[in-house]
Amino acid sequence: xxxxxFDFDQFFGxxxxxxxxxxxxxxxxxxxxxxxxxxxQLIITSNEIKKSINKLEEFRNESxxxxxxxVKKNLKTQSDPExxxxxxxxxxxxxxxxxxxxxxxxxxxxxxxxxxxxTREHVRSLSPTISHYELxxxxxxxxxxxSLKLIxxxxxxxxxxxxxxxxxxxxxxxxxxxxxxxxxxxxxxxAIPAFSHGQPIGDGIGPMVVGKMxxxxxxxxxxxxxxxxxxxxxxxxxxxxxAEGPSATVGRPGDAVxxxxxxxxxxxxxxxxxxxxxxxxxxxxxxxGFGAAIxxxxxxxxxxxxxxxxxxxxxxxxxxxxxxxxxxxxMTKNIADKAEDVRSQIYEMIKNxxxxxxNVLVIGVGNTMGVSQ
Amino acid sequence: MFSKEEKTTSFTIxxxxxxxxxxxxxxxxxxxxxxxxxxxxxxxxxxxVEKIFGETIKQ
Numbered sequence: 001x002x003x004x005x006f007d008f009d010q011f012f013g014x015x016x017x018x019x020x021x022x023x024x025x026x027x028x029x030x031x032x033x034x035x036x037x038x039x040x041q042l043i044i045t046s047n048e049i050k051k052s053i054n055k056l057e058e059f060r061n062e063s064x065x066x067x068x069x070x071v072k073k074n075l076k077t078q079s080d081p082e083x084x085x086x087x088x089x090x091x092x093x094x095x096x097x098x099x100x101x102x103x104x105x106x107x108x109x110x111x112x113x114x115x116x117x118x119t120r121e122h123v124r125s126l127s128p129t130i131s132h133y134e135l136x137x138x139x140x141x142x143x144x145x146x147s148l149k150l151i152x153x154x155x156x157x158x159x160x161x162x163x164x165x166x167x168x169x170x171x172x173x174x175x176x177x178x179x180x181x182x183x184x185x186x187x188x189x190x191a192i193p194a195f196s197h198g199q200p201i202g203d204g205i206g207p208m209v210v211g212k213m214x215x216x217x218x219x220x221x222x223x224x225x226x227x228x229x230x231x232x233x234x235x236x237x238x239x240x241x242x243a244e245g246p247s248a249t250v251g252r253p254g255d256a257v258x259x260x261x262x263x264x265x266x267x268x269x270x271x272x273x274x275x276x277x278x279x280x281x282x283x284x285x286x287x288x289g290f291g292a293a294i295x296x297x298x299x300x301x302x303x304x305x306x307x308x309x310x311x312x313x314x315x316x317x318x319x320x321x322x323x324x325x326x327x328x329x330x331m332t333k334n335i336a337d338k339a340e341d342v343r344s345q346i347y348e349m350i351k352n353x354x355x356x357x358x359n360v361l362v363i364g365v366g367n368t369m370g371v372s373q
Numbered sequence: 374m375f376s377k378e379e380k381t382t383s384f385t386i387x388x389x390x391x392x393x394x395x396x397x398x399x400x401x402x403x404x405x406x407x408x409x410x411x412x413x414x415x416x417x418x419x420x421x422v423e424k425i426f427g428e429t430i431k432q
């Protein structure tokens with residue numbers, strides 16, 4: 001194609017025989033976009049964000065209404081639980097000041113546990129005869145409804161602030177993080193049926209693997225909602241630990257490891273946990289590695305790492321990869337089918353990394369909803 | 374407009390502790406992993422809940 005005789009004047013409508021109307025058609029949009037471009041972008045982006053906020057509002061209302069109807073249907077409450085539940089949903093936690101991070105972990109642990117204890121006792125106050133199992137389910141449903149309410153409140157605040165200030169750059173970070181927030185919020189909303197029916201979730205694969213190994217052992221409580229059983233395998237003594245199922249709890253593995261190490265010498269720790277897969281990775285694939293495989297806010301991991309370092313105990317990990325949605329909703333078939341394979345990996349890991357006569361602690365990390373031992 | 378609705382059905386797999394026969398059925402309230410349910414229809418062993426999972430189909 002020959003561009004040498006391209007006439008710019010003719011193209012832009014500036015030539016002698018140009019039509020003033022054509023000139024305006026070119027120039028007016030340029031002027032509009034120069035002065036009002038950001039506002040136009042703000043309007044377009046705002047509309048998209050508003051749709052997501054409406055969805056979040058729907059999730060918030062659905063989770064609240066479900067919680068109230070679940071409590072009314074399953075508990076013998078003395079009075080109408082609605083106002084009390086609304087009060088629970090507004091609970092917040094002020095994290096300790098981190099200007100001087102020294103000693104912050106025990107502080108965070110204290111605040112988180114206080115919050116858990118407080119919520120548990122308040123849920124119990126709805127119906128004093130409630131079983132431990134039912135209590136744990138409602139406590140989890142309260143956590144889900146609280147989180148969805150908080151997410152909606154926060155996103156709405158950022159959106160309204162940007163709109164109020166007519167500030168396009170302020171809405172950009174919101175637009176970037178919103179797909180991730182929506183994925184998590186949707187996963188939380190989808191987790192409600194699994195918890196209300198007492199079904200195992202994807203995160204329960206660790207307790208599922210270890211729970212079966214514990215079936216024939218005598219269980220003893222080591223820490224709050226955390227149990228341990230002893231068995232032997234090819235001359236090694238195995239201590240099998242998990243949160244106490246089938247309630248919806250993750251237990252307190254940090255305290256339990258501290259308790260066990262005060263009585264027993266441990267030579268190796270093996271942790272089994274579900275881990276978030278990266279995009280492109282297949283669900284329910286496993287990987288072996290080193291270090292304390294445990295999620296959450298970090299206090300339990302800190303406690304286990306401290307003990308392992310102090311006593312020079314190697315920590316091995318086996319992880320089962322899952323998406324956010326798979327981790328907190330009803331366990332998928334692929335993940336459930338992986339349990340037997342992970343069990344054989346544990347035995348192989350024990351044989352390869354320990355000697356006869358040594359003590360091995362195997363921890364099934366995760367929420368043990370619907371998984372007994 | 375073109376996305377299909379997803380429906381998840383929960384299943385329970387029971388396994389006999391004697392003859393290893395596996396039975397797949399719909400999940401029912403009160404099922405939890407490793408609980409003993411009924412007698413095995415093939416032998417005199419007991420059925421134990423081995424797996425609980427969801428299968429999603431697009432409608």
